[in-house]
Amino acid sequence: MKYLADVTTISLDAGKCVGCGLCVDVCPRGVFELRDKKAAIIDRDLCMECGACALNCEFGALTVESGVGCAAAIINGMITGGAPSCGCDDDGGSCCG
């Protein structure tokens, strides 16, 4: 299953990539593949912007705007004017389990 086409903010700077393969290892969506000892994005639309690759790429080759991909959280953020939040950080909201 894939979500909307051409919306993901992921970007890969091949110049900085050393081909360590950690992005391939942490991506739960199979976005990357190692080709000629460099990471390559094989299908952008698979990316769900979880941010695991960017956080773990120590060479700064990957960037992505990650965040809570949940409608209720984004609506909350719109109403309160803050960042998307589903309210289950401290007081126990009703979203994740």
Add this chain to the structure above:
Amino acid sequence: MGLDKLNIISVGKPPAAPIRKTTSEWTRCDRWGHVKCRLTAFRLKYTVEPGLYSIGNPDRNADVFASANYKLSFDHLRRGLSGMNAWILVLDTKGINVWCAAGKGTFGTEELVKRIKEAGLDNVVEHRRIILPQLAGPGVNAKAVLKACGFRVAFGPVSASDISAYMSAGYEKSAAMRTVKFALMDRLVLTPMEINPAMSKFPIFAVIVLLIFGLNPSGIIFRDAWHGGMPFVLLGLIAVFSGAFLTPVLLPFVPFRSFAIKGWLMGVLTVFLSLQLIPGEGILIRTVEYLFFPLLSSYIALQFTGSTAFTGMSGVKKELKIGIPVYIISAVLSFLLLIVYKLKTWEVL
């Protein structure tokens, strides 16, 4: 079994914190807890104590696995370690599962380093590696953990049930072990938590509908409320069923990638089928029925983006940017049409 039976106190300092013992078995009580987690807010307090646990009879070379302190996460790891001797380091994720907690940063670099130090893990094991569930990736920076406490993070398989295969393969993951699945059963178990929040607001909707239909120049007439309002209350239930159950369950089979469109399509279909059984009240009411309820289903289906394993923030924002104005305009328009209908029945228009 007491701590003296564990082969960890041969050299060095004793562990800084107590080590609890656990097993890989699921009791009937565990299973019942898992069911309750799926159905109610019980899951919010279904936690285990953070800290170090032993499973089997681990020694100083045994592997260390990390988990969240949501008991359902912990239980899946326990079961995945069946027949092995290992250590489990439970992080304090405020009772939230690994993936959600990683996204929020509570299953994060800082918490992991803190727990490794508090447990005195460097005195418990000789090696310096810890295996994390792969879905901790959005929260844990492996390089930063290594720098902070000398432990090398290995991202294990997504699912604890693959741990045994992962270890037999020499700590190598196949592509399938790396990929998160979202099969029919995965979606089905999530639907109660889609239906519950929608149904919690349902009484307000029902009361408003019954009031609108019952309202007359002479007061609230119960017969009118019942006669005119019941089809709307029923269609409201149909919309919840369509958006919170049918759309999630049939997700890959409903056309289009947008959840709003998927939910709307399922809404049109279910409203159409239901209206074959509900007698018509004229063109105005039919218009409202087709305008409002499929979009209610669409709005509810859009909430499921928070539970899937493949939707991202940019996509949801895009859907909402178009969706919210459509929802608001249609709701207002439906309300205006109902007012026109009321004025007609009162013979004002």
